[in-house]
Amino acid sequence: MNFEEVSIYEGPKQSPGFLLWHISTSWRSSIEDVLKEFGLTHPQFVVLATTGWISRSGDSATQIAIGKMAGLDPNTTSQVIRGLEQKQLVKREPSGRVKNVYLTPAGSNILKKALPAVEKADSQFFSLLTGKELDSLVAIFQKFLAEKN
Numbered sequence: 001m002n003f004e005e006v007s008i009y010e011g012p013k014q015s016p017g018f019l020l021w022h023i024s025t026s027w028r029s030s031i032e033d034v035l036k037e038f039g040l041t042h043p044q045f046v047v048l049a050t051t052g053w054i055s056r057s058g059d060s061a062t063q064i065a066i067g068k069m070a071g072l073d074p075n076t077t078s079q080v081i082r083g084l085e086q087k088q089l090v091k092r093e094p095s096g097r098v099k100n101v102y103l104t105p106a107g108s109n110i111l112k113k114a115l116p117a118v119e120k121a122d123s124q125f126f127s128l129l130t131g132k133e134l135d136s137l138v139a140i141f142q143k144f145l146a147e148k149n
Helices: 016-036 044-056 063-070 074-086 105-128 129-148
Strands: 090-095 099-101
Touching: 016 044, 016 105, 044 063, 044 074, 044 090, 044 099, 044 105, 063 074, 063 099, 074 090, 099 105
Parallel strands: none
Antiparallel strands: 090 099
16 A cells, blocks of 8 residues: 555654554553552542542532543443442432532542652653643643633
8 A cells, every 4th residue: 555645644653643642552551550559440540530629629529520521421430430439439429410429538548649649650751841841731732622622
């Protein structure tokens, strides 16, 4: 096959999507290695941290709000929360037509340990960037998320 006829890129190293795929799988692997120590999957950590972020100022963390902030569909959000409930890290309480999610004391305790460990892994992963480069990357990520929402 003649790639020049089917691709606009000279090769995979010029394709932003291909590069993002490689970077994201490498980053995710580094995070998953850290989370093994805590017995959490990456989605479980994201939902646990999101629940903590939403509820830190006393706001109710509904499944809908958690899923939206975490970028997960409602079914996946519910499944992940169910797994966290089985580990007794969160509890769900119906409130009218929605379910509020709360960190249990065990959930708060594991989050207090897991979040700094994940942030340290993030720092190590992105350490090859200068401060300005990292700020620019974060701004780019925020731009993509703002466009999505």
